[in-house]
Amino acid sequence: MPRRARISLPGVSLHLIQRGNNRSACFYADEDYLFYLDVLVEQAKKHGCAIHAWCLMTNHVHLLVTPESPDSAGLMMKGLGQRYVQYVNRTYRRSGTLWEGRFRSCLMQEETYVLACYRYIEMNPVRAGMVEHPAEYRWSSYRANAQGEPSVLRWPHPLYQALSRDEGLRA
Secondary structure, eight states: OOOOOOOOOTTOOEEEEEEBGGGOOSOOSHHHHHHHHHHHHHHHHHHTEEEEEEEEOSSEEEEEEEESSTTHHHHHHHHHHHHHHHHHHHHTTOOSOOBSSSOEEEEOOHHHHHHHHHHHHHTHHHHTTSOSSGGGOTTBSHHHHHHOOOOSSBOOOHHHHTTOSSHHHHO
């Protein structure tokens, strides 16, 4: 049966989710998270995707992305997936798939969902019981978005920026 086509519109944000195969771990060491983020920066720039929020959990990934063309997000995730799986397979002397099928994507209704999606993504480690406060989790965008920590990956969404001109008040 053929896959259903994804709906992706230029300038309309997407919530992307990619899970480890059988909900298995995708990240095993700090170096894995760092490699993934480096490749994410590279692929986002290469394919024209603005990354607004992210959270790399041990067995899945959440991204809030705005693509500049209909195929930007798909190409970004393809390049990211290929590079990261090759890295994991080589590093851990394994073979086969790492991800559970294709990534999922949810088209945003800008006004009603974007800010809720920021919260959902960045609160993921708290809900999972990994930390008590999202600032304690190193592998999410919370510190960049809420605390102004520098990040080459972060590109604030216009709705997020509209909360206040003062970056400190947006948190």
